Amino acid sequence: MDQLLAIRTFVRVAEAGSFAKAADSMNLPRSSVSKMVQDLEAHLGTKLVERTTRSVAMTKEGIAYHERALRLLADLDDMDGTVKGSRSTPKGRLRVDIGSVLANRILIPALDDFRRGYPDIELLLGVSDRATDLIGEGIDCVIRGGALADSSLKARRLCELDYVVCAAPSYLDGREAPRHPDDVAGHQVVSYFSATSGKRFPLRFARGAERLEISPSGGIAVNESTAHLTALLSGLGIGQSFGFLARQHFGDGTLVEMLPDWKPENHVLHLVYPPDRFENPRLRAFTEWAVQLFAAFDARRQDDSGVPSSILMDNVSIPGNFSPGR
Incomplete structure (x- = not known):
């Protein structure tokens, strides 16, 4: 069994919702597509899809495997892109999580600019104020605020909000x-x-x-x-x-x-990512764009120039249960 081809076929079946549609999109016989998924299930020792005469539905194990398969295929695409020298044109899925008010008032209104610059990046935007598990949930990066502590995660400083x-x-x-x-x-x-x-x-x-x-x-x-x-x-x-x-x-x-004379300390925002993700061209492109976007909201910027005083590429570590920023 060609496991990589079987994984790609399973992903295509899951997204198409049927073996017939997946076979057509891959220009393969339906029997070949069905057999590759069956071979993958036999290899894993579990059922990934429930078959009916007209459609397929993923099992619980299939849903989990699909999420991991997407990340694997995206990483493989990044590897190929690096070798081929296509890092200047990043493409594929990017999962970003961000707090509600930051999404609605800063990020989303500016996303059309990002899409024009990177039309081949498919952005999945998770919007909530909950704490997130980047590794466990397959999140490429989060934009959050608060104090940082030592851990394996990395962060890029974006701005300070007063x-x-x-x-x-x-x-x-x-x-x-x-x-x-x-x-x-x-x-x-x-x-x-x-x-x-x-x-x-x-x-x-x-x-x-x-x-x-x-x-x-x-x-x-x-x-x-x-x-x-x-x-x-x-x-x-x-x-x-x-x-x-x-x-x-x-x-x-x-x-x-x-009480204008009584100010709490500024709320520092960081873009946080797993340490192995920054070679991802999609993440790197989004990070550079986000640094410029959030600079306009930095409470420390000089009024005459509008340039933040210290938007630096700080590689710092934070805990895996990093709390949500408000």
């Missing part, structure tokens, strides 16, 4: 706005909670050398970043939001900034 404290005028109507972080404890707080532990993230404040942390007990908490902004706009309380999100609402008066 926070602002704000609320809707409808919430502040009849209430005294806080003049000090301690005053926030007397208000309804729109906070963020961990989907894993269920614990709320505290509100952190800094002014010079002073550091304060407020742990809200009332109000509403969400675990998704777009919903957090919606809750603030709906007048549900006071919260800390990314500056690039909130400032557009300061201009039209739908949000009001408070």
Whole structure:
């Protein structure tokens, strides 16, 4: 049995949904396609597809094998492309995971530019604020924020996002706005909670050398970043939001900034990837494009030039259970 050909045939059958369609697309007899899949199943000792007269459906084992087969074939294509010198025209699938608000407000609006530059890359965009397992889920990279620690994963620094404290005028109507972080404890707080532990993230404040942390007990908490902004706009309380999100609402008066002298530390964003993936031309192309895209949102950039002060190619390590960025 030619195992590589059998794997390619199985992938084609899985994607076509039938042996007949797969055979037509491969210009092979249906009997040959069916036999290659049967030989692969015999080799593996398990059934990959359930056959009917008109279609096929993958078994649980088939679904798992299909995902691994796609990654294997993509890696083989990358190897061939490197030898053939076609690294300048990357193609194939790329799986990227990113937090909701970053996807909806930064990445997706700019994707048409990426598609024009790399029309042969098929981008699979996973959008959520959950923690991800890059290796186990076959993810090429994630864009996430937060502190980094030592591990086998690598990261490219993208930018820093600043926070602002704000609320809707409808919430502040009849209430005294806080003049000090301690005053926030007397208000309804729109906070963020961990989907894993269920614990709320505290509100952190800094002014010079002073550091304060407020742990809200009332109000509403969400675990998704777009919903957090919606809750603030709906007048549900006071919260800390990314500056690039909130400032557009300061201009039209739908949000009001408070405590401008008390800023938490900036939220650092990284593009994170397994250490063996950066030779992947698709990932390398996406990374270089993302660095330029997120530079425009860097809170440290100089106003006169718009160029970030330190968008560097930092190879740093982070834990496998890297927490989601907001």
